Amino acid sequence: MNNDTKMPIVLIGNSFKYEIEATLKLFFNTARFMFCTDRSEIVGERYVVAEVHENGSFAVEVCLGDEPVITEGEAAPDKLEHEICRALAHTLTELTGIRPPWGIMTGIRPVKKVTELIERGLGKEQIRAELTERFELLPDKFELAYATAVNQLPILEKIDLSAASLYVSIPFCPTRCSYCSFVSHSMDSARKLMPEYIAALCRELEIMGDIVRETGTKIDTIYFGGGTPTSISADELQAVMEAVERSFDLGSIREYSVEAGRPDTITEEKLRVIKELGASRISVNPQTLNDDVLRVIGRQHSGEDAIRAFELARRLGFDNINTDLIAGLPTESAESFRNTLDRICELSPESITVHTLTLKRSAELFEKSSANIKNPAAEMVDYSVEKLIGSGYLPYYMYRQKNTVDNLENVGYAKKGFESWYNIFIMDETQTILGAGCAASTKLVYPDGKISRIHNYKFPYEYISRFDELMTKKTEVTECLKKIKSTPQK
Ligand code: SF4
Known part of the structure; x- marks a missing residue:
């Protein structure tokens, strides 16, 4: 389906817009829809009508250009939405031949x-x-x-709900990858602001540290993410990590990760800073070792550079390294993905995360896109399960995102004992995560399970210029941590 054409979806006698849209996205993951309540609003030859009759029966009509296919059914009121989506999915499978791997599980992890x-x-x-x-x-x-x-x-059984984890955001990258949909700013545009950014980030870490001390909160895990945290200089990285060291008690943390990320930003000097200042886990993320694919996605490093960065980290004593790969990158064949994964397994990192390409609206690829057409991502993902489990890695965290090629998943695999606690906590949503830095968000988990989020500004200039205003929001962090502290843990 053309991304610009909005497919009419007519809802009669029901308002199940959210679930129906989620089901449609399983088949047309980059399409847009126009919801209406009357058949007269149908334009074009492709449409869906979901109608609920007064007696509780329903009919789903799907037309993809040829003869419309109608599926009828009945369901109790509390099952109606689910049954309509199931009927819609069956009809779409019949018409398109697509069988969503995760069925109609949408909005549920x-x-x-x-x-x-x-x-x-x-x-x-x-x-x-x-x-x-x-x-x-x-x-x-x-x-x-x-x-x-x-x-x-x-x-999960060992999770300390009275503790919190800390996320430090360095949202910069040397250049922007074509598939990127994160908040990431190129170093060229950010360089002028960098001294002020680093100072503001260190200040925020100190303020967070004061709150953590005042409320007697233990910090469980620390994660530096981005962007690419190693895109800043060794001195800048050192300044931020020193701010972490003087603001928080590193003696009690269970895990300290720095996502070194892109191999073209990893240097011996930066790795030494990371190691000396207490981080024990790093990520080296080539995404693929195929040089042609790396060029297509806008990376400035080669597969060999990634291997060299990995081996350098090993030589410097890192014994907990994660490697990120992406299945379904444009122009990547199933065979070249297999070669990458086999080569990565030979390096024997402690954990390997296999993502599936996601086409979000902000990504350059989405605009051009037909990158998800005839993409062998499913074959790659199947191979990764077989290869990694066969090589002694265990799947330990997983998440799905919208607009992922073939509705596939992202899975973290690790050797036993090398699972990232932070990755599990972030998916489980039961521990508070304090976010510092531009584009970071703080997730406050109240004792009754209620979640409140505080989002930092997305752009460095805004984060710097509105810093004081942002810090006024931190009073909620203090209140929440005090509540957590005063609530007995189960
Ligand atoms: S390295 Fe990651 S965050 Fe940076 S541009 Fe590429 S995809 Fe985006």
Whole structure:
């Protein structure tokens, strides 16, 4: 479907817009829809009508250019929305041949759902029945979600809900990758502001440190992310990490990660700073080792550069390295992805994260895009499960995003004992995460489970110029941490 054409979706006798749109996106992941309530508003030859009759029966009509296909059914009022989406998905599978791997599970995290069911005392077969029958997950996706939930449970059981984790944002990159949909600013545009940015970030870390001390909160994990944290200079990185060191008690943390990220920004000097200032886990993220693909996505490093950066980190004593790969990059073939993964496995990092390409509206690729047409991402993802599990890695965290090629998932694999606690905490949403820096957000998890978010400004100039205003919002952080502290933990 052309990205500019809005497909009319007519809802009659119901207002199930959100779920119906989510189901449609499983088949047309970059399409746009126009919702209306009358058939007279249909334009073009492609449309969907979802109609609920007064007696509770329903009809779903789908037309993709040829003869419309109508599916009828009945459901109890509380099951109606789900059954309409199921009928819509079946019809679309019939018409397009697409079978979404995660079925009609939308807006629900599969691993969280499995964990919930395990905690309710259900056995594997009962959980399989619930997920494969109700949501129609494919059997191998159920196995993946189940294994991931089982592997992360021992860590979740040790989660300290009275503690908090810290995220430090360095939202800069040497250049922008063509698939990027993060908030990331190129170093060229940000260089002039850098001294002021670093000073503001250090100041925010000190303010956060004061709040953490005042409320007696323990910091559990620290994560430097971006952007690419190693795009700043070694001195700048040192200044930020020293601010962390003097503001927080590093003696009690369980994990300190720095996402070194792009190999073209990794130098011995920066790695030494990272190591000396207490971080024990880093990420080296080539995404692919295929030089042609790296060029297409706008990276300025080669596959060999990535291997050299990895080996340098090893020589300097890093014994917990993660490597990020992306399945489905433009022009990448299944074979070249396999070569990359095999080569990465030979390097034997402690963890490997396999993402699937996501086409978000802000990404350059989305605009040009037909990058997701005939993309062998599913083959790559299947290979990664087989290869990594066969090489001793265990899936331990997983998330899905909208607009991912073929509705595939992102999975973190690790050797036993090298699972990233921070990655699990961020998905589980039960521990407070304090965010510092431009584009960071703070996620406050109140004792009653309510979540409140404070978003820092996205642009460095705004973060710097409105810093004092931003800091006034931190009173809520103090209040929340005090509440957490005064609530007995279960
Ligand atoms: S390295 Fe990551 S954050 Fe930076 S431009 Fe590329 S995709 Fe975006």
